[in-house]
Amino acid sequence: MKPIFENIDVAIDSSLKIATYNHTQNCETSNWHIHPEYELVYIKNGGGILRIDNKTLPYDDGVLLLLGPNIPHADFGNKEHKNNLEVVAQFRKEFIEEKLAVFPEFNALKNLVQESKKGLLFESQTKDIVALEFEKLNSLNSSQRLIHFILILDKIMVEGHYETILGHARLNSYKSIDVDRLESIFEYVNEHYDEKISIAFLASRQGLTINSFCRFFKKMTKGSFVQFLNEFRTRKALGFFNVTQLSVSEVMYKCGYNDPSYFTRQFKKYHGTTPSGYLSTKV
Template identity: 50%
Template sequence: MKPILESINVAVDTSLKIESYANENHCASAGWHVHPEYEMVYVKNGSGILRIGSQKKAYSNGVLVFLGGNIPHADFGNRDHVDNLEIVIQFKKEFLEEKLKIFPELGKINALIRKSKQGLVFGPEVHNRLGPDFERFGDLDHQGKLINLLSILNHLSRETSYEPLFDNFALDNFKKDDIKRLEEIFEYVNEHYSGTISVVEISTQLGLTSNSFCRFFKKMTQRTFIDFVNEFRINKALEFFNTNNTLITEVMYQSGFNDPSYFSRQFKKYQGTTPSTYLKRKYGNLLLQDTLL
């Protein structure tokens, strides 16, 4: 089965996307998917089956996985125990392949990064020893999270207790040119979400007609481009709401919407509630007054 291309929304003020899921708020299934970002997943306990590329590997009592970009995979977590925890860390290839490689002191980490393209599953002893470091992410600010990740990468770069799933992984489900086009589209939306998103402009940039662009995007992601853009913008609105107790109208414009009614409908479509209700639940009596319902 051909994997779905997934867009990873990394916040503008950080190099990483880190999500934590407990048993009661389990990670929503993304199905069989692929993305250009690197991904590290720590599952505290319980058993399951890793489906990565052509490989299937059972695990028990949790697992620690590090995947290079563009490796198709299914979800990793499980609900065996009420105290289970899943930490998912994703980072763009530019962060690892361009920024970190300029430091000669990080030679072992850069070697680990290259190995991750084989799909690495670390042994139980490594998983257990680094568990507290992964669980610490929830208490850290952006700077602390970056330092903590570098510390984890440092430890993993010195380990020999891991299993590579592939000698070399080749993404043959998609052509390299198609992957590159998707990455360009994701970057275009990330750079222009607060303003005008022009299908004509991005189509021309990719050397496609508007109709060909829409067909290409639907084929690669199983969704329409406008649906993708709206969800991306709503995720940005959540990012703004969660960073500051900001007026709804300000967030609406910052995230690229111009019509209050349309913004409210899209927010409810993707979040299951209106912007005002979301903010009331989050901030309570501290909520700033606004006119948008």
């Protein structure tokens, strides 16, 4: 079975996405999926199964792993202990190549990132070394989280011992042109979500007819482009509500909507409440 493409939505005030899950929470995408971002996963304790590409690996006391881009996998978490914690950090190649790479101190990180294209499973001692830093992340603001994440990368880079999960770098089962097309679509939406985006324009940009574009997007993501765009925009709206003092109408326009009733319906569809209802909980 081919994996579903997942779009990783990074918050407006962050350089990467860090999500934490406890005993009662589930990862947003638990099915078989794939994405072009790197993914660093820490699981505090308990046992479970790692399903990565064509490998099925058990773990019995938590796990720490780093996956490179476009490696198919499922959710790694478990519900064995009530004090369990799963932390998932996802970042684009630009985070390494354009941001951290400007510092010569991170030259060794390039080797680790290159190796991660085979998937890296770290020894338990390495997990223990960085455990406290992972467990602090959820209580920190965005700048503190970035600093702690860099500290985690540094400790893994300097003291980490690992084995590769796959025998070679992943060769994607999708055609290269399909992967490039989907990444191009995701990138365009990420940069222009506040503007009018038409399927006709995106289809033309990819050299496809409208019908071909819609079939392609559904084949790759198992959903329609309109659904994806509305979910993406309402998540951005949620981010604006969380980190700014903007009004509902200001956020609506910033997220590419110009119809208040449509914006309200879509926000409620994906977040279970209206924009004004969500804001009232933050007062």
